[in-house]
Amino acid sequence: MSIQFQIDATRGSARLGTLITPHAVVETPIFMPVGTLGSVKGVPQDLLEELRVQILLGNTYHLYLRPGVETVRRLGGLHGFMAWDRAILTDSGGFQVFSLNELRKVTEEGVTFRSHLDGSSHFFSPESSMEAQIGLGADIIMAFDECTEFPADRERMRTSMEMTARWAERSKEYFEEHKNEVPWKTVSSFEFQVSSGGADARNSKPETRNLDRTQSLFGIVQGGMDLELRKESALRTVEIGFPGYAIGGLSVGEPREVTREVVEATLEYLPADQPRYLMGVGTPEEIATYAGMGVDMMDCVLPTRAARHGLLFTSEGKVSIKQARYAADPGPLDPACGCRVCRRYSRAYLRHLYAANEVLAQVLNTVHNLSFYLDTMRRVRHSIRLGEGTRSPSGVSSQPKP
Amino acid sequence: MSIQFQIDATRGSARLGTLITPHAVVETPIFMPVGTLGSVKGVPQDLLEELRVQILLGNTYHLYLRPGVETVRRLGGLHGFMAWDRAILTDSGGFQVFSLNELRKVTEEGVTFRSHLDGSSHFFSPESSMEAQIGLGADIIMAFDECTEFPADRERMRTSMEMTARWAERSKEYFEEHKNEVPWKTVSSFEFQVSSGGADARNSKPETRNLDRTQSLFGIVQGGMDLELRKESALRTVEIGFPGYAIGGLSVGEPREVTREVVEATLEYLPADQPRYLMGVGTPEEIATYAGMGVDMMDCVLPTRAARHGLLFTSEGKVSIKQARYAADPGPLDPACGCRVCRRYSRAYLRHLYAANEVLAQVLNTVHNLSFYLDTMRRVRHSIRLGEGTRSPSGVSSQPKP
Numbered sequence: 001m002s003i004q005f006q007i008d009a010t011r012g013s014a015r016l017g018t019l020i021t022p023h024a025v026v027e028t029p030i031f032m033p034v035g036t037l038g039s040v041k042g043v044p045q046d047l048l049e050e051l052r053v054q055i056l057l058g059n060t061y062h063l064y065l066r067p068g069v070e071t072v073r074r075l076g077g078l079h080g081f082m083a084w085d086r087a088i089l090t091d092s093g094g095f096q097v098f099s100l101n102e103l104r105k106v107t108e109e110g111v112t113f114r115s116h117l118d119g120s121s122h123f124f125s126p127e128s129s130m131e132a133q134i135g136l137g138a139d140i141i142m143a144f145d146e147c148t149e150f151p152a153d154r155e156r157m158r159t160s161m162e163m164t165a166r167w168a169e170r171s172k173e174y175f176e177e178h179k180n181e182v183p184w185k186t187v188s189s190f191e192f193q194v195s196s197g198g199a200d201a202r203n204s205k206p207e208t209r210n211l212d213r214t215q216s217l218f219g220i221v222q223g224g225m226d227l228e229l230r231k232e233s234a235l236r237t238v239e240i241g242f243p244g245y246a247i248g249g250l251s252v253g254e255p256r257e258v259t260r261e262v263v264e265a266t267l268e269y270l271p272a273d274q275p276r277y278l279m280g281v282g283t284p285e286e287i288a289t290y291a292g293m294g295v296d297m298m299d300c301v302l303p304t305r306a307a308r309h310g311l312l313f314t315s316e317g318k319v320s321i322k323q324a325r326y327a328a329d330p331g332p333l334d335p336a337c338g339c340r341v342c343r344r345y346s347r348a349y350l351r352h353l354y355a356a357n358e359v360l361a362q363v364l365n366t367v368h369n370l371s372f373y374l375d376t377m378r379r380v381r382h383s384i385r386l387g388e389g390t391r392s393p394s395g396v397s398s399q400p401k402p
Numbered sequence: 403m404s405i406q407f408q409i410d411a412t413r414g415s416a417r418l419g420t421l422i423t424p425h426a427v428v429e430t431p432i433f434m435p436v437g438t439l440g441s442v443k444g445v446p447q448d449l450l451e452e453l454r455v456q457i458l459l460g461n462t463y464h465l466y467l468r469p470g471v472e473t474v475r476r477l478g479g480l481h482g483f484m485a486w487d488r489a490i491l492t493d494s495g496g497f498q499v500f501s502l503n504e505l506r507k508v509t510e511e512g513v514t515f516r517s518h519l520d521g522s523s524h525f526f527s528p529e530s531s532m533e534a535q536i537g538l539g540a541d542i543i544m545a546f547d548e549c550t551e552f553p554a555d556r557e558r559m560r561t562s563m564e565m566t567a568r569w570a571e572r573s574k575e576y577f578e579e580h581k582n583e584v585p586w587k588t589v590s591s592f593e594f595q596v597s598s599g600g601a602d603a604r605n606s607k608p609e610t611r612n613l614d615r616t617q618s619l620f621g622i623v624q625g626g627m628d629l630e631l632r633k634e635s636a637l638r639t640v641e642i643g644f645p646g647y648a649i650g651g652l653s654v655g656e657p658r659e660v661t662r663e664v665v666e667a668t669l670e671y672l673p674a675d676q677p678r679y680l681m682g683v684g685t686p687e688e689i690a691t692y693a694g695m696g697v698d699m700m701d702c703v704l705p706t707r708a709a710r711h712g713l714l715f716t717s718e719g720k721v722s723i724k725q726a727r728y729a730a731d732p733g734p735l736d737p738a739c740g741c742r743v744c745r746r747y748s749r750a751y752l753r754h755l756y757a758a759n760e761v762l763a764q765v766l767n768t769v770h771n772l773s774f775y776l777d778t779m780r781r782v783r784h785s786i787r788l789g790e791g792t793r794s795p796s797g798v799s800s801q802p803k804p
Contacts, residue, residue, distance in 0.1 A: 042761035067754040071730050083746045328473050344485045352469040359444035
């Protein structure tokens with residue numbers, strides 16, 4: 001068994017779960033911070049550990065371009081490279097190849113695209129994406145899919161969904177044949193590196209880590225905004241058979257009520273006893289809402305990206321820290337937040353750092369936003385445990401602070 | 403008594419000292435990291451505490467422009483504003499007013515200059531500099547001086563030196579009259595803020611902090627590169643009388659042997675029982691050398707600025723981390739360094755972060771360089787304590803790594 005997933009409690013559609021991966025035990029529903037290029041921008045790994053991040057996400061497209069898969073593989077995969085010994089999930093590169101590249105050519109074989117960095121030409125296919133993700137060595141990897149553009153007509157959504165299903169088969173085939181090449185099984189220096197880094201990683205007790213396990217490959221459901229196509233995609237993906245399933249191709253510009261509709265419809269056809277991962281969402285209210293609907297895993301750049309723009313989520317609403325009203329405010333950013341930033345610094349100081357374009361602004365803002373997101377999910381899990389609802393948990397609002 | 407300074411041991415000209423300031427006990431010789439705008443760029447205050455930074459420097463010119471002295475004063479001075487409860491030293495603004503501003507008009511009264519940010523017009527004088535520095539509330543503040551340009555003819559060096567002496571008198575006069583307005587004596591929220599921030603600041607034991615003390619104003623010796631003028635400036639500044647003395651106007655483009663010559667000549671005329679502060683130096687070898695000559699305090703942007711350019715000081719020489727040779731190097735940056743960065747991350751990872759323009763590069767590089775500088779001074783202090791020489795301590799080299 002590569003991963004194990006068990007449901008410990010339910011409330012309505014929501015599930016409190018335990019996801020055992022090779023590198024960490026992850027409590028679900030979980031929010032995964034995005035560490036695009038092998039770094040959650042500005043936040044050192046020990047701060048992530050302090051925030052109790054159990055699993056983070058790396059982007060295969062970006063890491064493939066730099067530093068390159070081989071470099072990472074030789075350093076023991078992403079775990080060795082980043083000196084991160086908790087869990088990692090990588091996406092397949094499918095999304096960036098479509099979202100970052102105007103000039104691309106899609107065939108049944110795969111996608112030819114140009115690097116957004118230097119225009120050089122590259123090719124991604126299910127096989128090469130698996131090869132890259134195996135080399136990067138994340139605990140959970142994703143099938144190579146086609147993220148259907150939005151909007152799209154029904155014909156296009158169907159064609160795209162069907163190719164994703166064929167690509168899912170090819171992803172799985174390649175993966176099953178090569179999964180034992182994962183660096184933590186093959187790169188001898190790996191154990192040494194991990195134990196020399198992050199020495200007090202709380203989740204590294206022998207009984208929670210098992211590197212005899214291989215990676216796990218999750219399938220991705222597509223089908224655009226068409227509920228019938230989504231059902232078909234879900235059934236076909238489940239038929240191929242994966243240890244977990246993601247809902248892709250959402251949060252691409254569609255109205256939020258459509259997102260919810262598609263998620264609800266799709267979840268109906270995904271196995272209840274396996275993890276369900278909704279990719280690329282959301283605001284604090286949204287992640288609580290989707291958890292309430294039965295989603296187990298989510299990722300989004302929003303907390304980290306908003307932080308870099310000085311947009312901070314708090315229990316009193318969204319704060320745009322650059323505003324002049326905070327320039328002399330001695331209070332903490334969020335009186336209800338226990339993160340390092342709120343315990344130590346004033347709004348005036350945070351506002352000054354942002355206005356002065358200080359790097360520390362990005363670091364502190366990101367630490368707070370991640371703390372807020374992770375606390376939000378902790379409260380959701382707590383609610384499920386206690387048998388309460390998870391909709392609109394107290395104190396969560398993405399609305400601007402009045 | 404505002405500060406207390408005692409010499410605990412000597413070796414040749416070097417002195418091991420204890421400088422007791424209102425907010426912290428500082429062991430000398432000491433290197434002070436520069437936190438220009440109230441932040442040591444990219445490094446959160448708790449990391450500075452972990453690095454055992456006892457005292458850091460803030461730039462009055464920059465803070466005066468943003469966020470402005472009044473904002474800082476209302477937040478309890480720089481200590482409250484930055485949530486830093488160890489020691490702080492501010493410079494007078496004299497240097498930046500000369501180095502950052504082409505358009506400036508100098509009269510006996512003071513200097514009219516334009517903000518480098520938005521071109522607005524401002525005026526600094528000994529009195530206004532003191533007012534600003536009192537409002538910022540650092541433990542040690544500096545007389546408002548004229549930093550003589552380099553090169554300069556003897557006539558110019560003399561005129562400049564003499565004006566600095568007259569400005570030193572005015573600085574002291576204003577300071578003595580207004581020093582009780584320091585925020586930690588007058589801003590009632592101050593104690594609350596400090597105790598709510600940095601709760602485990604190791605240097606905050608009641609017996610080491612004494613906020614009944616006022617700030618201390620140090621005088622600055624000028625005189626360009628002329629040894630006679632330097633002597634005269636030293637004698638005149640000592641005659642005015644300050645609890646500590648700085649040597650300013652060096653590291654302005656003169657050859658290093660001239661710097662040493664001037665420092666040596668000037669130290670001869672500064673009281674042995676008071677702290678001597680050499681402003682704006684240097685490389686790791688230089689700070690060790692100057693400590694050996696009897697300098698007690700130094701500051702420089704070099705470790706932090708070099709870090710941002712990927713130039714890292716190590717026991718094996720200077721490392722330019724962007725170089726391709728490090729792209730797959732699994733070893734630590736500096737095998738002899740015990741900082742968080744060297745204990746956890748590989749050169750390959752640091753190189754990747756820098757090449758990918760990741761913010762974490764700046765954070766980690768700065769943490770390491772500061773650790774290297776602070777370790778260098780710790781070794782110097784240890785050498786003095788043990789009665790060894792301080793010249794070229796083992797492992798310190800600014801030369802590029804072979």
